Amino acid sequence: YYTVAGDELIENACLLPGETGPDLDNFDVEDIPVRLLDAFTVYEWDTLRLVPISDLLDLGPGDAGVRYGASGLVKPWTDDGADDDGDEDDTSPVAIKLSPVVELNVHDFSPSTGSLDVKMYLKTEFAWYILDAPSKLYKSYFSGFWLKHQVLHLLVTSALADPTITLAKFLQSPEVKGDASAISQVLKRTLSKDDILSEDMKAYIQDVLLDLSLDGLKLAKVPIIYQLFKVDIYSKALVKPSLSTVVTPEVHALSMVLFSQHFKVVRPFTQALLRPQKCPLNMVEIHGAFPIIKWIGSPTLSSIYDAVKIGDTVYKPGEVVIVLPGEDPDKIRQKNAQALSSQSLNYLAEYWFIRICYLFEREGEQFLHGQWLAHGSKTLLQEAAHSNGLFLMNSCDDVPLASIIQKCNLHWLAFNEMEPLEDASNRFYCSGLIWDEDLGAFLDSIQVSSESSPTGPYQTCAICDSQAVKRKSETPILNLGSIFYLGTLYHKLDFIYVLNEQDEDASYKIGQILSFTQDNTSNTVQVQIRQLKHYDKFAKHGNFFNLVNWMKDEHHLYYTSNIETILAEHIAGKCYVQHLSAIGNLEAWLHQKNHFYVQDNFNRPLPEGGDNLQTLDSSVHCYCEECYKEHIKTLERKDILxxxxxxxxxxxxxxxxxxxxxxxxxxxxxxxxxxxxxxxxxxxxxxxxxxxxxxYNQDCNLLLEHAIQFYNGNDLPSLKSLDAGKPLPPLPKPGxxxxxxxxxxxxxxxxxxxxxxxxxxxxxxxxxxxxxxxxxxxxxxxxxxxxxxxxxxxxxxxxxxxxxxxxxxxxxxxxxxxxxxxxxxxxxxxxxxxxxxxxxxxxxxxxxxxxxxxxxxxxxxxxxxxxxxxxxxxxxxxxxxxxxxxxxxxxxxxxxxxxxxVDDVISDLPKFDWINPHWIIKVTRADKAEVKRRAAIGIPAFEAVSNHGVWDQSEEDSFPGYPDGVPYASPPRTRYQARARQGIAEDADVELHYTARFSEGVIERVCNVAIEPGADWKSLPEELAIEGKTRETSTQRDVRYSRIDGSKHFRTAMTTVAPNSHGSTGFPDSWKFLSVSERPSTIVRDQLRQIGNAVPVPxxxxxxxxxxxxxxxxxxxxxxxxxxxxxxxx
Missing domain, CATH: 3.40.50.150 (Vaccinia Virus protein VP39)
Structure with missing residues (x-):
């Protein structure tokens, strides 16, 4: 942990001695000083616990996770190439505790100069900090990442300087081999081939080079890169992206605001949307302070009026007016509205907009009640918004008529109209979309359909009505033996979800309603239920004597003898439970939401725990027939549609x-x-x-351009697929x-x-x-x-x-x-x-x-x-x-x-091990005995060592495991497995059940990690420790060589190795993963990449x-x- 020194200053906006302020004529909010940070330490902001510098790579704007801080000696940064009149920098460093770090910036490549910046930068709210040397306390947390950073920099600069450089030549270069090199001084030895071929180093180099390739740095043909990775490093893309992004006219107009890339605009002859004619700018009266206000017409019993005259202008319900802004009770919204990013070209955006629902008088004061509208710049759109665009909001208010400034010239867009061109006048438009600030969504409004005013002399407020209905539904109402709660009617014998009182984040309980009771003392409705449990809970207690063909099914329930009373507010929804014998097609029944089945009843508890069950007669299974019939009718209606x-x-x-x-x-x-x-x-x-x-195996830009030109009537040759070179059919026509x-x-x-x-x-x-x-x-x-x-x-x-x-x-x-x-x-x-x-x-x-x-x-x-x-x-x-x-x-x-x-997904797969190469730790009799023991229980071991991580022509033709397929270890044991096997024969083999090959060091480490859930590199013998890593410097996120817990889930899928890994993403077992390559290593990487990049099927x-x-x-x-x-x- 870090201890903040007493002489550390807290970073703020003040400049350091020797720094100059920004150029006010060309000021940019991003113009912040650049400084040097020496003897630095990086830590968690709240706990001061030291963290590896690599943890900060995950930082992003708006990140609500862990915050990081740093302390060290700071002084202004002077560029070596700057014209400083030759004066030496005698500025004394200042001990500073930085404000929270917002970014770690490394390997910045300049396409214009073709150079790579070796410096590492930390950014805070107030400055950029170039990292110099770590403190003694922090050195072990920094050196591992620093080494990878330095090797990558040397690799790139060497490849740029000599496009013919090989790995052997690189290792002999003075920058690498020389005793005076920075790497040699840190390692206390020269950099070796094994250092570069380590999995950590290769993974880091590969990821960064892929990223740099998108900035124009192309090194695929440099021998050293080819030796290390062959085509694999760039096969994530396989082909170069288009130099120009093809866009349509409206998208182009918006893209030019926020993107600096070159666009190629292709215009369809048929335009789906029409630009509205520029509306005449009606001259409107602008009211000053204390305007004369007169009602028009006679009031209703509720003191509601048809219209009002302010000055010389008449206002009626349905019109939108501009009013003076007041104090916004939502402080976050108010702060956003005042932010620089929320300012608009249109000065009227700083006022408030409201649509009149009705006009009324209360205690002698004159008001309108209306629905608020938001200028686009005051929504999430901010600086991207149209200067004349308004959005309805899901909020309403009473507003004094004296706050009206003027009438809003507003055009309601029809469905086939596009937005008008921008100007800075009182010429607004609204598409009728509602800006829902709670959801961050733009939704359709049913309240506005045309420019016409409401048909009656006034209208009620739909928002008030909606809020009243919502408030009413939030309180359970008991009436005639049923309750109405949150929009759902519940009867006796209905099946319901119940929140867990001890832990609302736990799985719901499922129960059947037996009765309702009104507690007048507490003014609550109590519900008596009989609890049902999941059948797999029964099976977990070891009740397998008659479960030879049992398959875990989360939809399979059984009745318990547990009767409990809950508050109606703990009801979380309705579900439907049917007896198995009454279900004609179980798969079709379970395809619907909230459907379960039952066939067993509680008999008696077992002494060793769990329940003893007996078969439930279908005649005993009761349910609310009214609700069930209505539910079935709804499903049938959906089927018809x-x-x-x-x-x-x-x-x-x-x-x-x-x-x-x-x-x-x-x-x-x-x-x-x-x-x-x-x-x-x-x-x-x-x-x-x-x-x-x-x-279409082709560039999406070329395809769009071809489709538009084709349907514009141009005679074009067909595009060809990138792989086979075959002519591609035209894309579908619009509509x-x-x-x-x-x-x-x-x-x-x-x-x-x-x-x-x-x-x-x-x-x-x-x-x-x-x-x-x-x-x-x-x-x-x-x-x-x-x-x-x-x-x-x-x-x-x-x-x-x-x-x-x-x-x-x-x-x-x-x-x-x-x-x-x-x-x-x-x-x-x-x-x-x-x-x-x-x-x-x-x-x-x-x-x-x-x-x-x-x-x-x-x-x-x-x-x-x-x-x-x-x-x-x-x-x-x-x-x-x-x-x-x-x-x-x-x-x-x-x-x-x-x-x-994990077990739900893969427990039906045959097990296998890797053969321990004993590259570092010599084999013992106990090791040999353990291999025999595991083989005797059906767990074979396969050779998994690669040719030292260098993929050359002598590479093995097969992979550890069963590359040719193998029978499943059992029938499907879970519904997940049964779904995965749909579409294949019962006796079909499982495919893709193999891994890639790795170096001896990786294989030996994997074989030596303790065989227990969650064990990782920290359980390795000292001889196999990872260089630069200790248990003391580890973090919870550092889970390399981790064994997966079968009772938990897979971590995020990466494009690395895992046998049958497509099962973790939900692909069916029948799905074939192919490659255009004939080379085994490339094939398996193509397969893993496709799986790792896929959206999980569930x-x-x-x-x-x-x-x-x-x-x-x-x-x-x-x-x-x-x-x-x-x-x-x-």
Missing amino acids: YEQNKPLQVLELFSGAGGLSIGLEESGFVETRWAIEYAPSAAKTFQSNKKRAKV AVDLICGGKYCSDLVLIPRKRVCRSPVNSLVCNMLSYVEFYRPKFFLLENVVGLLNHKLRVNKAGPHEGNVVANGVVKYILRTLTSLGYQVRFNVLQAGVYGSAQNRRRVIFWGARRGLPLPEFPIPTHNFDSKLWAAQLDTGLKINHVVRDPDRPHRGAPLRAVT LSRALGNALGDALIKMWEAEAEAVRESGSPEV
């Missing part, structure tokens, strides 16, 4: 191996007809498994695509966060993806990506108050701005795959879009009680993105089903079901419209 409508036709961009497509299609509501994938191996995998889809989905893997979002703004052409592919939306105008849009996208910055490129400024959360703002401009509703959140039945800890950011007038899909409600830290992030506006819960007003992590575990399935719920609403509305028109349903 489903049969009457075809699945959405999907175009998937950046499809990868198909993880997103599989889950969406399993919902039954979509069909992937077209898929675009740049990487040939992933495209080959997708096509092999999706025979009906047309797969044929119902859903565009996908998400481009972007290394800038997940690798070392050293750049302050997004510069890579790969990152502007989101502009291309949204251009597909503009061209095709699909009903729905789905974008998924890594969580790092939330914090990615952009920079304002247009003239105005924000020119040159860095835009926090820039990609998020750009996506929201573009989709709303194109006429879409949009919401976003971060979803954890584990809460939807994945055995993997994987978070993805999801954007849903829907055309105005269509239901916008909700985020799926969690179904599994996944044991992971709840996630929330604070965006630049103060908006907090919370995890998705069943009831936002009662946030908890509870869910009906327990989390899927998550995509949940998204498909959520989309299905929206489609049912859409189809119901369409059917109702047909009925009202008198036309027969088709």
Whole structure:
């Protein structure tokens, strides 16, 4: 731990002696001093616990996790090349405790000079700090990362200086071998080949070189790089990204504001949206202080008036007015409105906007009651907003009429209208979208449909009505033997979910309602229930005497004898439990949400614990027939709608191996007809498994340009696939695509966060993806990506108050701005795959879009009680993105089903070991005996050592395990395994059950880690310790060589080795992962990369079901419209 010295100053905005202030004529908020930090120590801000410098690589803006601080000796930085008149720097260093660190910046590459910066930088709110030497206390925490950093720098600079350099030549260079080199002085020896070939070093070099390649640094053909990695280092992309991002006109206009990349604009002849005629700027009266206010007409009994005259202007309900801003009770919103990033070209944006619902008088004072509107700059859009754009809000208020400044010239956009051009006048527009600041979403409004005023003399406030209904539903109401609570009616014998009173984040209890009681003393409703338990709990107690063919099924329940009384407020929802004998098709029954089955009843407790069960006669199983019949009728109606409508036709961009497509299609509501994938191996995998889809192995930019030109009527040659060179069919025509989905893997979002703004052409592919939306105008849009996208910055490129400024959360703002401009509703959140039945800890950011007038899909409600830290992030506006819960007003992590575990996924697979090479520790008799013992119980061992990590032509042709397939160890033992095996024969072999090969050191370490859950490198013998790592310097996140706990989940899948790893992401066992390579090492890496980059299938399935719920609403509305028109349903 670090102890803060008494003479340390606390960092603030003051300059150090010798520093000069910024150029006020060219001031930028990013203009902060650069300083040197010597004798430094880095630690957790709150605890002062020392942490390795590499922990700070995960830092990102708005990160709500651990904060880091640093202390050391600080002085101004003087560039060696600066003109300083030859004076020596005699500035004395100052001991300073830095404010929280916001960024660690390393390996900054300048494309213009072709040079790599060797310095490491820490950034705080007030300055950049160049790291010099660590303190003695901190040296062991810094040296391991420093070594990798130095080797990488030497490797790159040597390759740039000599494009013919080999590994042998590099190791003999003075910078590496010389005794005076910095590396030699730290290691107390020269750098060796083994140092560079270590897995840690190679992984670091590979990740950084991949990232640098996106900035234009290309070293793939330099012999040393080729010797170390062959083509693998760049095969994550396989082919170069386009030099120009192809965009459509509207997307281009918005992209030019925030992206500096070169765009190629391709204009479709047919434009889906029309630009409205510029509205005449009606002259409006601007009221001063104490205007004359006169009512028009006679009041109602409620003192409500038809209209009011202020000065010479008449105001009526339905009109939008501009009022003087007051004190906002929401301090976060007020702070955001005053921020520099929320300022607009339009001076009127600093006022408030409200739509009049009704006019009234109270105690002699004159008021309007209205619905607030927000200027776009005061929403999450901030500097990306249109200067004339307004959004409705889900809030209302009473406002004194004397605060009205003037009438707002407002144009309500029709569905087929695009936003007008910007100006700084009182000429506003509103699409009718509501800015929901609690959800960070732009949603459709049913309250505004045209420019016309309300039909009556006044209207009630829909927001007040909605809030009143909500408040009423939040209190359980007992009436005629049933209760109404949170929008649901509950009867006796209904089955319900119950919050766990001891731990609301635990799995729900399931019970059957026996009776209701009103407690007049406490004014509460009490509910008596009989508890049901999951059958696998019974099996866990060792009751396997009659369970030879038992399969763990989280939907299988049994009745217990437990009777308990709960408060009605602890009810978390309704579920449906049927006797197994009454279910004709079990799979179809369980396909529906909240469905369970039962066939056993509690008999008596067992002395050793657990329950003894007896078969439950179906005649004894009772339930509320009224609710059950109504539920079945609802399901039948959905089935009819489903049969009457075809699945959405999907175009998937950046499809990868198909993880997103599989889950969406399993919902039954979509069909992937077209898929675009740049990487040939992933495209080959997708096509092999999706025979009906047309797969385009080509650049998405070229494909969009070709499609637009083709449907513009131009005679063009066909594009050819990158792999086979075969002619590709044209993409579908506009109107044929119902859903565009996908998400481009972007290394800038997940690798070392050293750049302050997004510069890579790969990152502007989101502009291309949204251009597909503009061209095709699909009903729905789905974008998924890594969580790092939330914090990615952009920079304002247009003239105005924000020119040159860095835009926090820039990609998020750009996506929201573009989709709303194109006429879409949009919401976003971060979803954890584990809460939807994945055995993997994987978070993805999801954007849903829907055309105005269509239901916008909700985020799926969690179904599994996944044991992971709840996630929330604070965006630049103060908006907090919370995890998705069943009831936002009662946030908890509870869910009906327990989390899927590692054993649930892989317990039916045959076990095998690696053969310990005993490279360092010699084999003993005990070692040999243990190998024999494990072989005797059916666990064979396989040779797994590679050719010292260098992949050359003598590489082995097979991999450890069963590369040719092997029978399953057992029938499916869990429903997860049964689902995975759907579509394959009962006697089929399990495939992909093998690993890659590694160096002797890696294999020996793995074989020596204790065979117990969670054991890792810290359990290794001293002879196998990792250089630079000690138990004292380790952190909880340092879990190298960790053994997975079978009762828990997989960590986030990386593109590394794991036998049958596709099971952890939910791919079916029938899915074939292919490669265009014929080389074994490249094939396995292609397979692992495809699996590691895929969206977990349970998550995509949940998204498909959520989309299905929206489609049912859409189809119901369409059917109702047909009925009202008198036309027969088709």
